[in-house]
Structures are given as structure tokens and as C-alpha cells.
Amino acid sequence: MKTITTIIALLLFVNFTQAQETNTGKTITVKINNIANNNGQILVSLNNEATFMKGKGIQNLKSTIENGSVIxxxxxxxxxIYAIIAFHDENSNNQMDFETNGIxxxxxxxxxxxxxxxxxxxNTAKFQVRDEDVALNIKL
Known part of the structure; x- marks a missing residue:
């Protein structure tokens, strides 16, 4: 009987912690409409000040392009406080490509x-997430 009670308690604890993990935080929806073509993919990175322009962000997403737009x-x-960077990875090499002069x-x-x-x-890209979901439009 003690074993059954322990198993039931453990199952309830696991279900409770999983429910809390899936319901924390807010969503940020990013829409990009003005993509030049459907080649490659769009890479989007959510950053705080410490990760901004320094490699991988806090969360990173990618999407194929349909009809010049992605969500x-x-x-x-x-x-x-966060900022988002997005770019059109036209050759799908998972990195931004540069000219020899750095452009x-x-x-x-x-x-x-x-x-x-x-x-x-x-400082010019930052926005705040508070107690509501956020929707952003980003122009490339």
C-alpha cells in the first residue's frame, strides 16, 4: 500500500511540474512580409542585451518562406527587455554572408x-515583454 501511495504522489508531482513548465511565459509572434523571394529561409533570433549581435540568442527560429512572408x-x-534580429538566409547555409568589404x-x-x-x-531594437503576448512586424 505504501508503494502505491508513493507512485501516485510521484505521478501527481510530475504532472504538476510539467503543467507549470508549459504555461510559463508569454509568446512573441514575429511577422515578416516584404521578403524579396522564396529562396532559402528566414532566421530569427530573440536576444537580451548580453546576447544581442553575439552569436546565438536566447531562442532561435527558422522558417521556409511562402509568398514572400513568414510568421x-x-x-x-x-x-x-528583448530585441529580435532577422535575416533572409537565401542560400540556406545558416549564417549571414558578407561582401569582402563587410557589407x-x-x-x-x-x-x-x-x-x-x-x-x-x-537600444533602438529593444522592446519589453510584460504580462501580455507581443506581436511584431519586422521589415527586411
Whole structure:
């Protein structure tokens, strides 16, 4: 009887912890409409200030392109300040390609769509996740 009670308690604990894990955080939905062609894929990276423009972000997604647009969703994002970087990986090599002079060969964009001269900056791309889901449109 003690073994059965222990098993039932363990199953309830596992189910309770799994339910909490799947329901934490908010979603960030990113829509990109102005993609030049359907070649390759779109790569999107969710970043905080520490990860912005420094390799992999907190969450990274990729999507094939249909009719010049994609919709991607980051799930279970905790409240905080973030920025998103997106680029059109036309040759599907999972990295941005550059000219010999350092100018990107592939189109890119960032949250808030500030496309000043030079690479995106965290301060102009940042947004806050609070107690509601977030929807963003990013232009490449």
C-alpha cells in the first residue's frame, strides 16, 4: 500500500511540474512580409542585451518562406527587455554572408525597424515583454 501511495504522489508531482513548465511565459509572434523571394529561409533570433549581435540568442527560429512572408512564434518568454534580429538566409547555409568589404549580402532587419546606417543596435531594437503576448512586424 505504501508503494502505491508513493507512485501516485510521484505521478501527481510530475504532472504538476510539467503543467507549470508549459504555461510559463508569454509568446512573441514575429511577422515578416516584404521578403524579396522564396529562396532559402528566414532566421530569427530573440536576444537580451548580453546576447544581442553575439552569436546565438536566447531562442532561435527558422522558417521556409511562402509568398514572400513568414510568421514565427517564440514561446515561453519570461518578462524582460528583448530585441529580435532577422535575416533572409537565401542560400540556406545558416549564417549571414558578407561582401569582402563587410557589407551584408543578405537582407536583414531588427525589431522596431530602425535601419540606421550600420548594424542594428540593442537600444533602438529593444522592446519589453510584460504580462501580455507581443506581436511584431519586422521589415527586411
Amino acid at each position: 514565427l512564434t517564440f514561446k515561453n518568454v519570461e518578462p524582460g 551584408p549580402k543578405e537582407s536583414y532587419g531588427a525589431s522596431n525597424n530602425d535601419m540606421s546606417f550600420g548594424p542594428p543596435q540593442f
